Amino acid sequence: MELKSKEKTMAEVKSDGGVQRMSLRAFLMRYNAIIILVILCIIASVLSPLFVSKTNIFTLLRQQVPYLIIAMGMLMVIITGGIDLSVCSVAAVSSIMVAYSMMKWGLSSGGWDTWAAIAIGVGVGALFGALNGFLIARLRMPAFIVTLAMMYAGEGIAYIITKGNTLMLDNKSGGYADLVGFSTGTTVLGIPYAVIFALVIVIIFYFVMRYTTFGRMVYAIGSNESAVQLAGISSKKHLFFVYLLSGILCGVAGVIITARSGNASALTAGVDYNMSTIAGVVIGGASLMGGEGTVVMTVIGVFIIAVIGNIMNLINLASYPQMVVKAAVIILAVLLKSLSSRKHA
């Protein structure tokens, strides 16, 4: 303690420039993702004037809605020191169940029917989340294996329900109008409803993680679970709830996915929701060991990956090379982080 205060006075004695340089360095360490995102945006606007167009930016934002929602759950899971690999499959099954309940169970006439279909989709996500949470928090199984298995099972279930077909909503039904209307609708400034919805969820999670006892416990569990337990707190309950929430958020994302195009298919399980949200959370500064990570930086991380994809689309790079480039950028970003933390270790 004394040592620390001594250091501080030394820093104060130094010239202003010295102190500033230190804090700039700390800033870079902590928020390097923001700088990466800014640089990427500059590169993008140089490469293609289309990047800064209103259409492109809103398209980009709208595409990221399910990613952002799933990333909030992923962030919580990763802060506890766990992982949720099942998000893509859970989102797929939820998305399919929304379409399926509208088509096969007659929930297609709009209004309350639509709400019921949404509830079914989100409920399915909650079921998966609860199962993950039970196995991981209660039975103490490793999150990696549990969610890996759940990813596999979820994809299978998605194909079983759809029999491999795409479920197309009747575009004359009320349900279709509700969902697609929500997805394509915009407010006065031309901002899509879906984007505002995602923003609301992000803001809610910002407050949950910062100001609630639950958020406090999520960080505490990831920081040192045995200390939390010995402090007289049931970490199991909180851990269960974290996985449950992740499942619910995947369910919400599933609804959005169906609403975007008015159809649902098992192919959603193969979309990069896993990869992109985990990478986004980690690029945003979270540690896979748990205890670290913030909502704002996760949003930045998700957008870093999104902008990379967007740049490559604008310069007409084919989708398979895109995957390789994305992966390379992710590795680079995490490498940067591990190098900078090693220097200070």
Place this chain on the structure above:
Amino acid sequence: MAESRAAAVESENGYRVDMRHICKSFEGVRALQDVQLQVLPGEIHALVGENGAGKSTLIRVLSGVHMPDSGEVRLNGKTVCFGDPKDGILAGVSVIYQEFALVQHLSVAENILLDDFRDKSFVNWKAMRKKAREFLENIGFGNIDVTARVGDLSVAYQQVVEICKALTRNASVLVLDEPTAVMTNKEVEQLFRLLLKLKEQGVSIIYVSHRLDEIFRICDRITVLKDGQYVTTVDKEAIDKNGLVSLMIGRDLSSFFPPRVPDIGEVVLTAEHIRAGTAVRDISFSVREGEILGLSGLVGAGRTECIRAILGIDRLDGGTVTLRGKRLHLGSTKEAYAHGIGFLPEDRKNQGVLLRRPIYQNITLSCLKTVSRAGWVLKRRETPVVEKYISELVIKTASPMNNVESLSGGNQQKVAIAKMLAANSRVLFLDEPTRGVDVGAKIEIFKIINELVSRKYAVVMVSSEMTEIIGMCDRAVVIKEGRSVGELAREELTELNIIQYAMGVKTNGTEE
């Protein structure tokens, strides 16, 4: 000076191990000061001393885990300087620690010849098993199945395998650290048979143990350490148990324990005939309001395990816990806290605090419900709690927003204490409350504990430092091998009394 010249002459006297003037400090704390140890070939040499006397550090210096700050280590007359345990092993020094370095999932043969894997790409199973069998037969344990999984063997046989592994490395010096701590009598016999056989073969054995019976049975000479200093080396024949015990203790009771006038009330918590796992067999004690009860005993006697079982962290296999006349069945620390029972774990960094979280979040961790409403943490309720404990316990920090990591050990411990107190606990279990903190912080922690009991808190304190038990406690229960073997009132609290109970020289007031 004269002494070091004498040393130069003596080192030619045929000592296999010759350590002289060894000094070692850790972050300013003296662990060893001018310590010596000489062991002859074919000798079983006991190394004894209280907890924290420096036995383990000395062994680690010998084996190359620690570099001495000064002093000389000679092996067979040659000065050596190990920077790494591997160097020690190559020079023939093998240490067998309490927690074995065996690969539990592999077979006996694989473990014995583990080193062979380093330079071979393929395994010749037949040859390996044959070689392992020969090694075991050589030391009289041909009955151990070389294909058995090591994890399935008894502790004694695991030890034999470990020793056998050391012998494949041509060990001429074998160090055993509390080898019999978890063995049955029969297993101890097997081990002794092996040790005597090795002694015949000329191996030097350094035997670290608290068990005086065993020391007098198989050791030739005994070196005594105290507070990191060398006391003496004696022949077994020249001393008896009581003489040895008095060599190990007898330092001045430090005057730094703050004075306190005990004001003791009713019995608050009673634990009777506590049984849990293999470590806790029959422990009973009770603590009263305004009282500090010490749980004393050697490291590994089962004190921590007993507390954990009482609090419901580990399974309680038997016995009763009563709180203010009502029987308690605690399933977790959550329930313990709900009954106003607080716990300060012994391992501060891994169990006591959240190192990488801010101080204020640590302090209110156990009482978040009381500073929040509908799940929302209320700054206006949280801040006063945090400020109260920072000022009451004098936690020295620039800001409560700093991570606990940034604090000194003593201040980290105060944060852990604050966390426990903030949950409104009235019965406190403190497990090694001053471990790893400097002397100044120790005194502050003692003052905090004194202040708490003066406010009618009940405190149960586990400490391996006898001076602490004697200086702080109103009463102490001594625990030996999972059993409470004696209770000492304040005026009976002396090192001699405690150590006699702890080492089994005395039981329930009768001398052997």
